[in-house]
Amino acid sequence: MPLPGVSILSLHYPPEPTGNAPYAGSLSKGLHALGHRVDVTTTHPHYPEWKIRAGYGQWSRTEVVAGLRVRRLRHYVPSPPRGFKRLASELSFGVRLFFARTEGAVIICVSPSLFASALAAFRNKFRLRRRPLIVWVQDIYTLGLAETGQGNRLASTVTRGVESWTLREADQVVVVHQRFADWVANNLGVDRQRITVVRNWTHLPPAEATDRDAARDALGWPTDRTVAVHAGNMGAKQGLENVVEAARLADSQGANVLFILLGNGSERAHLQSIAAGIERLRFVDSLEDREFRLALAAADVLLVNEKPGVSGMAVPSKLTSYFDAARPVVAATDVQGITADEVRNAGAGLVVEAGRPEDLLNAVFAIGSEPSLAGSLGASGRAYRERVLDINAAWAAWSRAVSNLLSA
Template identity: 55%
Template structure:
């Protein structure tokens, strides 16, 4: 038995084929809801992240697609490059304006994916004006105002204004979904949201279980040498990541003659700057985004996987890359606030080591120490995979989201005892 064909409308700036960030989660949730019998519609932008330029073949004023059971409408919006300051806000506002002008139909539930705060706030205003009886769910992937403060991208009046918008958005929601218990505490405390209106649904790994990889062959194919410690950073290279610290660690490794190579896989707004800082260094390499199979092979073939965050970043986000890292079964090294949410996640999983953010010597020492301790590395590998399979499971997360929707949507002779029976269909 399947749930009734309720209509769920999802609104967010990022959607597949964008390979990283929020997109894989929004895409997987939409597909999962469609499999469970919901009519699932998505209003989104053309793929542009993390390079901040529209993918070739896209860019029409609007474009309709049917992807894996989901009706996707892509709306053209302003794509800033670099995505900073007023340009970033203008980008969100342009998408919000498109959402206001677009017909939404008659959804039974509206899901707004944040942290595109300006567009999310505009969407919530329309939802409460024109769809006031329809449950509004705000799915919080990052805490927007906290992110502005922790990365130093705004302060003073700007932060106060954005905090007021964020609070208004979250208080307007019937339910706020967050991805970590510490997010729940911050949302409740900072924005005066009753805890019973906050639902914790963890993100998951969007990769299948790591395949068996011929590591020697893969390393040879990627040009990685025998005896060389490969430290792989995968995903977005933006302000939040503070990756100048990694360039400094690579420079120290070069000076000391350490056989360490920092591999930066992916793209982002800071990529050009990082490449310029790394000229002449043999201990750092930049790789373009890979397809899923090669991406999984790269993760599985590295000696350790790197999370690096800007000093001061502590509570704004749980790095999405951690779900893939744990799935790959490789030890994690995190250069981050030692009291922050990223450090807490790695310690909870017992899947890696944490060093303070912005200390390149400490980062390099952690990498070399881990490379020389195979017993510890093996323990971290096993623990990461265990955490992935027990805590970061996709079907469990989508089932949880489904149950929440079915509680919020007014029932009409609904049979609710088979929430996830179609998950395996």
């Protein structure tokens, strides 16, 4: 018996290099490889730059990539993506989804974007033949507003209501961590029987280990310094001012360290402005997969940094790639939060309190000066990725979730 077809609705999709896009792309390929017919409806590549890439931007465009039909829809891309403009961006994609044609027997909506997913769920509810709906939760919006301090009471109330309705309307809610499952059940009223935990996985293809100095030579990075790399989005919740201040402190101490902020995002221009004159900090543009792997291999330490107050809204997607790279991690975050738990559970690095640049710098020193410690932490992270974050296990769990909805 053929496996059911799947329609994936996602604001982000490759070739976007970070955030949800690599996972949406990997899931579509994985389900297709397992025998599902998959079609994707998404936007034109615009993240994390928040600018539609050259060669894209048509009202609609259909591509066939490795047997997958990918339909791209033009939507509103704000710059900077804050407040009402961010909401308008999601709603504009949601309106396009409302009138879009999908083919799968099961629909998967990826959140973010919550508000586009809500409109897709609303349309599905009133179809003549409603289809089973899965909402894949990568971030919890209600928590995000509270933890980042964005939005007023009205915004928080509306967001909670929309998020609760959307998840309760879904036939299945797939979350990326057990703490997410507990939160949406306890706070948003989602039936626990309809919640499934499927952990994210590394989206990077298998590759041979790369020598650190060879990687640095290829990238033009110095081989005589401790290099600490933060890779990924530069947005509000990352609170990367902390890394800038750690680099400023390193300058004042004459420390033999270099911080690298790799990627793009809504806060990059601001960060570059406040970092003017700091010698021990570099900004590097987003890289394709091969060069991205080199950047991770070139690091002595890989950084996760979160704004003070951010605790449970998201599991940083960069951690899967960090663990896969077998490099030690320093996480500057809420020490009781979900990110800290993940790093500790993996035994992959050190955790320091968010918003304390001196503690961040000291943790980088501690790992950089102890090669045996660095090697042990990196190996532990890699083992955790292989044991807990396996891509084939995740694809199989998704295939079961899709098939079970039609056999129930």
